[in-house]
Amino acid sequence: MSQRQIIQVFEQYQKSRMQFVKTVADLATRSQNIEFLQNAGVMPLLHPLMLDVVPGIQQTAARALGHLADQSEDMAAAVVRQDILPQMVRSLSRQNRFYMKEAAFVLRAVSKHSPQLSQAVVGCGGVDALVTCLEQFDSGVKEGAAWALGCIARHDASLSQSVVDAGAVPLLVLSLQEPELALKRIAASTLSELSKHTPELAQMVVDNGAIPHLAQMILNPDAKLKRQVFSALSQISKHSVDLAEMVTEADVFPAALTCLRDQDEYVRKNVTTLMREVVKHTPELSQLIVNCGGLGAVIDCLGNCSGSQRLPGIMMLGYVAAHSENLAMAVILSKGVNQLALVLSEESEDHIKAATVWSIGQIGRHTPEHAKAVALANLLPKLLELYMDASSSEDLQTKSKTALKTILQKCTFLPGLEPLLFDAPSNILKHVLCQFSKVLPHDSRARRLFVTSGGLKKVQEIQAEPGSVLQEQINAINACFPDEIVRYYSPGYSEVLLEQLENYSQNKNPVDSSNNLTE
Template sequence: MTASPTAANTRAVFAVFEKYQKERLMFVQTVADLASRESNIDALQSAGVMSLLRPLLLDNVPAIQQAAALALGRLANYNEDMAQSVVDSDILPQLVYSLSEQNRFYKKAAAFVLRAVAKHSPELAQSAVDSGALTALISCLEEFDPGVKESAAWALGYIARHNGELSQAVVDAGAVPLLVLCVQEPELSLRRIAASALSDIAKHSPELAQCVVDANTVPIVAPLLANPDAKLRRQVCSALAQIAKHTVDLAETVVDGEIFPNALNCLKDVDGYVKKNAATLLAQLIVNSGGIAAVVDYVNETRGNARLPGVMTLGYVAAFSETLALAVIVAKGVPPLTQALVIENEEHIKAACAWSLGQIGRHSPDHAKTLADHAVLPKLLKILTSGDKGSSAATDTDAGPGADLKTKTKRALKCILEKTLSIEALDPLLQPNVTPPNILKYVVGQFAKILPHDVAARRSFVTSGGLQRIQEIANLFAGMAPGVPGTLAQEQAVERGSSNVLQGNALTGTKMGEYITTINECYPEEIVRYYSPGYSATLLDKIDEYNKQQEYGPGGGHHTQQLPRLPSSDQLPTAPQPQGITA
């Protein structure tokens, strides 16, 4: 029996649609696979992949929707520009709309896209919030599937981590109680990400940390310090530290959560991140319990080896974070460390002081400025250069400690200098005959960062003699060979046709050469030449050359200019004798 013409036509039509569906699925799966490799991202973007994937998010085939969301997530995860393209293509509202209707596989892929967009910057995270993502993600936290919960918690954490306003939005959406419930789930990966999200929320302000505490977080999270999973212990230590760092009351709440002795045991953990986060937690507890002030008093009151534990404690506390370093500054910990650096005789104590000061100053320009205000930089430089001059008291037995002291002093100087943006603090170190070249490079580098953006600093730099010293440094480092472009030495070499101009010198291709060129480009060439070594001799040479031109004339022949001849005495007119005068 033959099929009817109508049935045959129907099959033919269905075959076209089936082929179209298979091609769509193959296309979107291939794009998702290509997007997993970084080398393909630019080509995909230039091919207009965003506009092709967007309609596939609303496809009637779930597998195509999921593959399209996965491809978009991988593209957005690559860099901020790709994430911005996702936002500009109005893809986020479609994702949020579909989150409430689709299956768990699509929800995981959509949450991945939101996370990939939000992670890059506060502005992109705000775009995700503006699209209504928080409500959809909160609903995902109530799903039965742990994978959906995990993807939603991860996205919420990436939104909250940027600033207090975004964290407050996450809290207002009702995320904290659900995240606390996720910490109690049996799946390890879900517990880790939920704890991490709570840490990202609590870190911004005391009010947000209090919101986390009010959800009964501490009693639930604290016992997890003894969990066998190292990655979970990392996140738990971090979350408790972010809660404890804000106020004394919050620190006491963490302590009341019975974190001891498990927190102390984490200090001996085999996982390095667990040890670091546990030490940060304990440092926060010490700071908020008034421990820093007590340690500062101890360093002030003790001398010799008894000072060493206090000095090291201040350094360790300051090393953990910018906030803890600021706590040491506020507790007036810099003056006793500076005093100990100068007056202590034991080199290992001086080395500890240098290390601690470096840990305080390495965080930000404000931290470095505090150290500069206490004249720490010249004192560190003095220690670094003192051994170069030799000492009759020095012996071979103290060469080891001397090397350790110099190493720690040099590292401290470099850490502080890289954050110093004060011309007044840097100027005393711009001494080519005193500051070692490996430190001078960082000093010149900081000037190269400051001067292009500060007009007042450029003028001050000239009047203080800094520009002249820069030219001296250029000639010193170049070994008196043709110098940095724009300098007098380089101009003279060009006039002479020196082959060294082509061959370069010790500054060619170096960081120091780049820094000096950047500084010289902030000034007119005449000013740079004026302050270059040998400029006065050049002026004298030009005066001599000018005199010769006046003497020989423009024709090049020697001639003497004839002066007018005076008349002889007999040619002078006789003066008339006055009449009526008698002897």
């Protein structure tokens, strides 16, 4: 056999290996193929190709492993069991940028599935290797490394701490300043994942100067970048007053409010999430948002979205209203109650209804004026309906009951209370009657309307245990009216009158007509 023929044998072998890994990498991109590849024993065949002498084969084999692990948690676990990760991490520093990208992809694909698989990546030195990749010149390598670190960090505080301890945060902040949009997005996303778990981790992100760089990008035209920027600022803000103040001091508002009109629904949702996390802490932070026009902007936004996109805005209104009478009145004057009433009528998911009911309760619980605003929106019967509906979730029923009671305790707007007389159970009815018993003694016009509207008649029909709170409230209401009127509207009184009429006719002496004629 000639030398050329021998060389051809090796060339054919190399071509076959390359063809194999390319085909597997392509097949692994489709989820329906994963089970067949697994049953065919693809993992042991790819393992030695990770150490192939040809760099292109190594890289393509790594890509194939990444796709397999990305599509299936079982395959990701198989990568760990085959001890592929340690050899990949050890060889990373000796490889070129193309291999680094593929290795970062494998580490990301393994880490994303569970804390246990992420811990396996951490345990084999994967985090340190990824941080080394963040120091590379190539933006694609840095992007892949940042993405993998984000997948590790998102699971829990312990894994996030390992990323922080490896020195990733300063490099991620530097990545925010790179010109490539994709790298900015991933760096912001990873900082968000790091910040979400504990105040200490969020503080670490802040201490490395992340907030000013994030704040500079809130008006960037790229929607995907803005999503991640607002997410990161939200995760930082949620932990404490100090962190929320640091975000507001970076002049995030009112600039962020312009993004509530963004075409991207996730940008709008993340902006309202940020506002929710800021206002929940103190009245002062809520007032800051109110002063820059935040209430009107959020209420308008609620009218232009639906479903879960509404949830942060709904809760934001509740948090603002919860702080003080003045802030709750600001929500009312901004037409917030009407918008929440609309949400309650439009949404079908119980968790969205529960959040809406909670916010309504926070608005109406302060003074009679606040409660009146809720009653005028015809929300009291709706709250009662949600509380009594057997199909409502336990959380929705509880929140409806709580909101109803707190609003009723302040409500002196009797026309808003009257519909509840006809449907409310005794545990709610006693609060309704209590408000009537407070108002009726001092308001003659209200007493007249109470009679003509059928309210007094309904009160007489209520069945209450003698000596109960409910009976005491009924007695207090009855005391506001003459006994004749109370008796007139009591059940069975018409029969009593008819019986008296009959007795009257029988007892009266008839006129003697014959005597009259004689006279």
